Amino acid sequence: MTRNRYWTLADGPLPRWPQADTFVLREEEAPTVGAGQALTRTIYVSLDPYQWYYHRERTAPAGAPCHARTVSQVIESRTDGLAAGDFVFNTNGWTEYALMGEGVWRPGYMVPRKLAPSLGRISHAVGVLGMLGLTAYAGMDLMASPKANETVVISAASGGVGQIAGQLAKLRRARVVGIAGRDAKCQFVTEELDFDACVSHLSPSLPADLAAACPAGIDVYFENVGGKVFEAVLPLFNQAARMTICGLIAHYGDEDGGVQRRAALMKLGQPIFNARGMTVKSLSASDFAAGHHDEMLAYVAPLVAAGKIKYREDIRQGLDIIPTSFVEMLRGNNFGKMLVQVSPDPTLGQT
Ligand SMILES: NC(=O)c1ccc[n+]([C@@H]2O[C@H](COP(=O)([O-])OP(=O)(O)OC[C@H]3O[C@@H](n4cnc5c(N)ncnc54)[C@H](OP(=O)(O)O)[C@@H]3O)[C@@H](O)[C@H]2O)c1
Structure with a gap:
């Protein structure tokens, strides 16, 4: 069985600003795939200021991985339209593996989607192309x-x-x-x-x-x-x-x-x-996701590809440092869009 490590919120009252010990690392078996679902391995975890709202409000189900937008790869699929090896934008959160599809909690408007690596770097799906x-x-x-x-x-x-x-x-x-x-x-x-x-x-x-x-x-x-x-x-x-x-x-x-x-x-x-x-x-x-996301992509993706829009990412390495990276980002110690890479990115030749 595949083991899965993930960060969840500590019990008890939460501080106004997060500290590293606001989060707890857990390990258990990776979930098994049900009908209409796919198991995905997280590659990039996006760390964004708004996530502190989610955590403070305990918006995700108790004990679940802390919410985050992610770029992942499908490991096993029992759902139409997704096959093993596909890259997806989804909301796995601060975890190595997670299910997507039927019955899986996600914030309402963050609709998962399959990515076309030809459009740009897959990490951009939680940033300039997302x-x-x-x-x-x-x-x-x-x-x-x-x-x-x-x-x-x-x-x-x-x-x-x-x-x-x-x-x-x-x-x-x-x-x-x-x-x-x-x-x-x-x-x-x-x-x-x-x-x-x-x-x-x-x-x-x-x-x-x-x-x-x-x-x-x-x-x-x-x-x-x-x-x-x-x-x-x-x-x-x-x-x-x-x-x-x-x-x-x-x-x-x-x-x-x-x-x-x-x-x-x-x-x-x-x-x-x-x-x-x-x-x-x-x-x-x-509010603009349904009406303007595709229009934004059609405008911005070619500009990024041509170098007419430059986009700096601050990519840190390893699941273990997500909480400290999150705290650093909120204090301004990121330089560019903050991401944490938690597994190899095959589109960059990493295995
Ligand atoms: N309305 C929406 O739908 C929406 C969507 C996405 C993001 N946002 C908002 O957009 C803003 C930027 O988000 P982002 O993802 O691009 O984050 P980011 O700018 O990559 O990171 C946050 C930056 O905020 C600055 N900062 C932090 N505390 C500050 C303070 N007390 N005074 C001045 N600057 C401070 C720091 O930059 P310096 O080192 O330069 O100070 C820090 O690097 C956030 O307020 C976020 O909540 C809104």
Whole structure:
């Protein structure tokens, strides 16, 4: 029998921000395949900020592997349309093996799908060619719709969503300013991704630095962070500016996961939003999944393949380090889209 190792949540109350001991490693036999199901081996586990919501709310069934979007390979199939060897996007979570198909719990909108490795690297299916690409495309192109020469600002600019959103705005010939943490991230954003400027939120002079980087004010703001970053952006909005609220990662450790801070942020911004005739919209990528995922893929995949959209991944190795990697990502110690590889990737010749 194949043994399966997986991470689940520890019993008892959970802390506001996760620690390594918030998670427990378990081992048992890999599940057997029922009718309408397939057994899959996880290759890449995607670590994303939103997962802390899921864990804090104990959304997955008790004792189940911690939820995550994954790229996996089918080992055995008893379902139509999937055969051993196929690569799939699914939601195995923090585990080496899992079933997909009939009767298997998964978050409602994360529909598993078979992958075509010819479209791009399979790891991209949980990133630029998956939900992160859709998030950036929906929040930037569909909602904010930047025009040539407008000033677009993006927080968490070197991260999974931020790097794509900024490049999409560049493709529309906007002037793009990133906000990121360490110098190396700011350098990456300007030198590799060709943003026009980048300022660090770690600097005490962030408000002045941002104002200097946006001499013509801000027309579009793609919000990933909240807190003092939002406070620095707020006075710089132009008339008829647009703001997409994608995420507020600075508040995910709040008592209520940031719900009240979101309301507080809107209250703080409201006088300026009103006075400047702004359009402010919250983004939920899942709302765009059915209608726009294929359209996003048709637009973005060729750009990635041609090197016109660059995409940096931060791929760590081994199931054992998932909890520490997750904690690091929430603290900004990732550099690019964070993934953990838990088994060889045959598309890269690994066995
Ligand atoms: N609305 C949706 O449907 C949707 C979908 C996907 C993601 N999101 C949201 O999009 C945002 C980015 O997600 P991602 O997957 O691309 O993550 P990511 O940017 O790859 O990683 C998170 C980054 O956030 C920055 N950060 C963390 N704490 C911060 C703080 N207190 N102040 C300033 N920056 C901080 C860090 O970058 P620095 O080192 O540069 O600070 C960190 O690397 C998150 O808020 C996420 O929840 C929303």
